[in-house]
Each structure stands twice: as C-alpha cells, then as structure tokens.
Amino acid sequence: MNTSKFLNVILAVAIVLLAVKIVFYSHKERNIVETDTAQVVIENIMTRTSIRAYTDKAVSDSDIETLLKAAMAAPTARNQQPWAFVVIKNQAIKDSISANINPMQMVRKAPVAIAVCGNLDKALSGAGVDYWIQDASAATENLLLAAHGMGLGAVWCGVYPIEQRVDFVKQLLDLPANLVPLNVIAIGYPDEDPAPKDKWKPENVMYKN
Numbered sequence: 001m002n003t004s005k006f007l008n009v010i011l012a013v014a015i016v017l018l019a020v021k022i023v024f025y026s027h028k029e030r031n032i033v034e035t036d037t038a039q040v041v042i043e044n045i046m047t048r049t050s051i052r053a054y055t056d057k058a059v060s061d062s063d064i065e066t067l068l069k070a071a072m073a074a075p076t077a078r079n080q081q082p083w084a085f086v087v088i089k090n091q092a093i094k095d096s097i098s099a100n101i102n103p104m105q106m107v108r109k110a111p112v113a114i115a116v117c118g119n120l121d122k123a124l125s126g127a128g129v130d131y132w133i134q135d136a137s138a139a140t141e142n143l144l145l146a147a148h149g150m151g152l153g154a155v156w157c158g159v160y161p162i163e164q165r166v167d168f169v170k171q172l173l174d175l176p177a178n179l180v181p182l183n184v185i186a187i188g189y190p191d192e193d194p195a196p197k198d199k200w201k202p203e204n205v206m207y208k209n
C-alpha cells in the first residue's frame with residue numbers, strides 16, 4: 001500500500017470513529033436531560049399538597065398568566081375547551097366567599113383566587129354533555145401543579161355540584177347564565193409547609209395482563 005492509500009484509510013477510520021462518537025454522546029446527553037426532566041415532573045406531582053395559609057406577598061400578573069396558560073393546556077373532550085376563568089383580587093369579593101362558604105376560609109387571605117368555570121355554550125351536546133366537568137377539572141389540576149412548581153401554594157375549593165354554592169358564586173361574580181363555577185382556587189405564597197400525603201394504595205389497582 002502506498003503512502004497516499006494508507007493516509008486515505010487512516011482518514012476514513014478517523015471519520016467513522018468521529019461519527020460514532022457524535023451519535024453516542026448526543027444520544028447520551030439527550031437521555032440525561034430526559035431523565036432529569038422526568039424526575040422533576042414526577043417530583044412536582046408527588047410533592048404537591050393543598051396549601052391553605054399564605055404570606056402577604058402578591059402574586060405577579062405574569063405568574064397569574066402562566067397559571068392560566070398551564071390550565072388551558074389541559075386536554076378536553078374533542079378539544080372543546082369549554083371553560084372560563086375569573087381572576088379574583090378584589091378583597092370584598094374574597095371576604096364574601098369566605099363569609100358565606102365555610103370550607104373556603106383561606107380565600108380571604110389569599111392574594112388571588114381563580115374561579116374555574118364550565119362554559120356550557122362550548123360544552124358538547126348529547127351523551128358527552130357533562131364532559132365539561134372533567135375538562136375543567138383537568139385544567140384545575142394543571143393549574144395546581146403549575147402553582148406548586150412555581151413556589152406558590154394553592155387549594156381547590158369545590159363549588160359545583162353543590163347548588164347553593166353555585167348560585168352564590170354565580171351571583172357574586174356576576175356570571176352570565178352559560179358559566180358554571182366548578183371551583184375557586186385560592187393561591188398565594190405558602191405560609192405553611194404540610195407534608196404531602198402518601199396516597200399510593202396498590203390495592204386500588206387492577207391488572208389485566
């Protein structure tokens with residue numbers, strides 16, 4: 001083999017080795033990132049817990065918008081997005097909610113509360129008519145998880161289907177007939193640090209292998 005052929009073979013081997021290295025390391029790096037992200041996401045889900053005491057620190061408008069974007073990223077039946085969100089900062093309204101609905105005492109001290117409503121004008125008709133409840137619930141859980149991930153604390157306060165609460169919140173927020181309040185979420189910076197509840201119960205799972 002002459003010198004030029006020999007150099008060509010060396011060059012070809014070097015290129016192949018470089019290509020293998022690039023593929024191997026880029027795959028490895030991507031896996032590390034994917035593993036880290038998965039751990040962070042699962043950790044956020046597992047450590048979320050209802051927070052009912054808040055500091056006086058205000059929640060910024062941009063953080064509120066992030067929470068709303070997270071809520072609206074939820075899945076909905078046939079992608080109807082049959083919801084509306086009422087952002088409540090007004091102290092008189094928050095006071096009235098706490099004064100009239102006993103399990104919602106924390107709303108009074110929350111810097112902001114968000115009422116998640118079903119929009120019946122956008123809800124499915126026929127057999128899927130009640131899917132709006134699941135859609136708005138998915139949005140609520142997204143919002144709770146986003147709040148936790150952002151260092152905020154929040155609690156889901158149920159309204160629908162308790163008729164008395166629905167009527168009261170509808171009137172207080174001056175909602176049009178097509179909007180049904182599913183809940184009021186109280187949100188603020190945590191002033192308590194309760195341990196997340198361990199709810200893992202294998203007996204609740206059935207397998208059909």
Ligand SMILES: Cc1cc2nc3c(=O)[nH]c(=O)nc-3n(C[C@H](O)[C@H](O)[C@H](O)COP(=O)(O)O)c2cc1C
Pocket residue numbers: 048049050051052103104155156157158159196197
């Ligand atoms: C439909 C629904 C209604 C709820 N209503 C209230 C409420 O009115 N007041 C309250 O303090 N917590 C309320 N919660 C929060 C639950 O009490 C809480 O999620 C449950 O005890 C589990 O605790 P965790 O959120 O810390 O895991 C409600 C939760 C759901 C899903």
